[in-house]
Amino acid sequence: MKRYGKKTIIYILLSIWATLTLYPFFWVIINSFKPSSDIIRDSLSIPITNFTFDNYIKAFTSDYNIFRSYMNSFIVSFSVVFAVLIIAGFASYALARYNFKGKKLVYAFIIACMMFPIFSVIYPLHQILINLKLNGSRLGVILPQIAGNVSFAVVILTGFIQQLPVEVEESAYIDGANIFQILFIVVFPMAKSAFASTAIFVFLWSYNDLFLQMVIIQDKDKMPICALLKEISSKYGTDFGLMASSVTLIIVPVIIVYILLQNHIIKGLTAGAIKG
Amino acid sequence: MYKNKWIAYLFITPMLLFLIVFLIYPFSVNIYNSFFKYKSVLDRNPAYVGVNNYVQLFTTRQFKIAIENTLLLTILVIVFQVGIALILALLVSEIKRLAGFFKTAYFIPIVISATALGLMFLMFFREKGGLFNQILANFNLEPIRWLNGMDSNVTLASMFLPTIWQYIGFYFVIFLTALNTISDEMLEAAKIDGANDFTLTFKIKLPLIQNVTRVVLVLAITGTLKVFDLPYILNPIANPNGETFLLGTYMYHVSYFANKNLGLASAFAVILAILGVGFSGLVNVVFKQNKDI
Structure with a gap:
């Protein structure tokens, strides 16, 4: 039981750092498909209704x-x-x-x-x-x-x-x-x-x-x-x-x-x- | 067959030519120029002033600031960059599943250019609509002027954060490679003798990787002297009031914008090179290679 708990803490800590490393890149990629005004207003959401290729065309x-x-x-x-x-x-x-x-x-x-x-x-x-x-x-x-x-x-x-x-x-x-x-x-x-x-x-x-x-x-x-x-x-x-x-x-x-x-x-x- | 010495000389000549023409010769020009005072960049008859440029440099406020900031960054790099890397490596060495994934993930920022990372962090740090201030707003907190405020400590912290973040994965891999060479038998034997995690880490693992730690420290310390791209992209004119210069960014500023006295910039370059070689020598002395390992 004790070993199991230790492993869990290790995985949680490692996952936190993995998130801190990967999220910035994910953020840039998803926001590249949003209009500029939406990025400034709400950059944390995934583009669904406001999905656009305009930034790439530009x-x-x-x-x-x-x-x-x-x-x-x-x-x-x-x-x-x-x-x-x-x-x-x-x-x-x-x-x-x-x-x-x-x-x-x-x-x-x-x-x-x-x-x-x-x-x-x-x-x-x-x-x-x-x-x-x-x-x-x-x-x-x-x-x-x-x-x-x-x-x-x-x-x-x-x-x-x-x-x-x-x-x-x-x-x-x-x-x-x-x-x-x-x-x-x-x-x-x-x-x-x-x-x-x-x-x-x-x-x-x-x-x-x-x-x-x-x-x-x-x-x-x-x-x-x-x-x-x-x-x-x-x-x-x-x-x-x-x-x-x-x-x-x-x-x-x-x-x-x-x-x-x-x-x-x-x-x-x-x-x-x-x-x- | 290895008697024909002229072949050896022929083979090393192209390398020596490149090093001499593009590194050593310009460096000698720097040494020479550092003893002259130029009235303008095109000054044909600069006056010999001895070590005056060096003296002047050490009395320049921004030079002192650049030295202080770089020293501060060095300390932060040792504590956070090397420290977090070591902790992550110790943790990953404990697990089998997903170890490969973590290694792949942590290393990604190293292969991305500092320019792209800098532009990315500019979007995070933007006062209006940047990622960090959006997160603060979600908690109903006031926006912070990360890079363009009057508080140089906030600005420095914002410049140092991505600089430190980028290379953690690099030292992590070096530490992990070293930890993986420690034999399992030895660790098992220690465990049977009743060693707990604390003892295993501090009495066995860390002493065994001490030579690698030395290399990492040399790399991390000399690396901070060369830091340029990220801080330059984030804050090219060292807001506020030049209080956030680092040696690299101040070198660029002095060479191309600050003043017409080429001698001063040259003296700076000489000091920078001496610091680079001196620093790595110092670390090598402090963390002496242990031949027993």
């Missing part, structure tokens, strides 16, 4: 093109992920397998780079991008984001490659494979779970990062989704219906992907952080 026909922003986000984030995996893959292999002069120093340098917040260099960074004629372009967001993520990726991948057995590489080498064949046919496929975790971490970081997007890109046609959302809110912040539909449009795809890939995502994000 979101897609306003002078802000949400679809194009999604495309911008994907272009930026996939480029960052691709570049980080390639650059970090090579560097990690060198750090995991070779003994070279200055290796310890390079590693300490990578750790230090991981510590420091990218916004502490934003002003000089912005000047560099202006000099490189990259200010306002998607590439101007991509390059610093690569720099901001590569050190973390190297730490994760180096740790993983070190644990791989050397014998497979050695036998491939004896069979006459060159270094690039060894990397792409032997090492990288064996490390694919570590690459997947890293890719997820880097993708979410890049997709969700507002700071660089906001500072570098001023043209709303080139804005990734976070920067565009901020623009919409500063212009139409009082239109609750439009706000709710815009927020729903950005969170629902992420939640769907999250539910499909949750084990990889949770592993990727927490493993990444612990190594740091």
Whole structure:
């Protein structure tokens, strides 16, 4: 009897926190189907008689093109992920397998780079991008984001490659494979779970990062989704219906992907952080 | 086969190039600029002033406020974010059914961008017709000016609430993973020896996950230094009267709006980086890694 009571209390407490976590998202989604005036009057009810798609029509026909922003986000984030995996893959292999002069120093340098917040260099960074004629372009967001993520990726991948057995590489080498064949046919496929975790971490970081997007890109046609959302809110912040539909449009795809890939995502994000 | 050193150097070069061009070089520029006084952003002949910018920064009211607020947030993060995460993890480790569901649910806010969360909470905090004031109205309570009032404590609380709420699930998963590695045999043996829940938790579980706790604290503390998106979306100009700046939001403000002295912003950036590296070093010393576990 006593055990039964204890379990009940545990489930009640856990359910309360689950509600506090999930209800905000539920609230936004149901309210995105209500007229703005009803959200302000009574946001707690479920839309039945006042159900409407108007907020979505407005979101897609306003002078802000949400679809194009999604495309911008994907272009930026996939480029960052691709570049980080390639650059970090090579560097990690060198750090995991070779003994070279200055290796310890390079590693300490990578750790230090991981510590420091990218916004502490934003002003000089912005000047560099202006000099490189990259200010306002998607590439101007991509390059610093690569720099901001590569050190973390190297730490994760180096740790993983070190644990791989050397014998497979050695036998491939004896069979006459060159270094690039060894990397792409032997090492990288064996490390694919570590690459997947890293890719997820880097993708979410890049997709969700507002700071660089906001500072570098001023043209709303080139804005990734976070920067565009901020623009919409500063212009139409009082239109609750439009706000709710815009927020729903950005969170629902992420939640769907999250539910499909949750084990990889949770592993990727927490493993990444612990190594740091 | 690993004798050919030039391959190693070739492989690390692209990484080093990115880090140097986009992090180290701009940071060096910051260090250099922090010793000069600029009369305008385009000042071609800034005057060398030594450590004056640093001195000036420490006497600026808003800088002190930003430091105080960030320290306050750090303490709240340790107590509430890490504390609630640990309690939830201890609870979930006790159950089998629905454990997966709770893990999935608690982690959701982490994958959502802080921008979207910020806009969501703006709708909750709105004075007229926001969710929180509607709930208050249902209990016949007066509406509260969550973000636009004159009481900076209310505003700070409103900015901190979503910031702390978002990452609880993150540390929860880290704690839970650690708790799940504790062997059942050990816990059963302790129970047979008469250990109650209190003893199990404080004498066995918590000491065993102490290395993970250290990592969590480093992450949580250095994380608060980097907090920017959520507070910025909720309260970009630090209402009321700049009293709710955090280091991140004040950095942005100083760099782009506050004044024409680039040197001051650079000094700030240098301090911020030193704080980041220093803080994590400090936590690592205080919570020394226990090699016995």
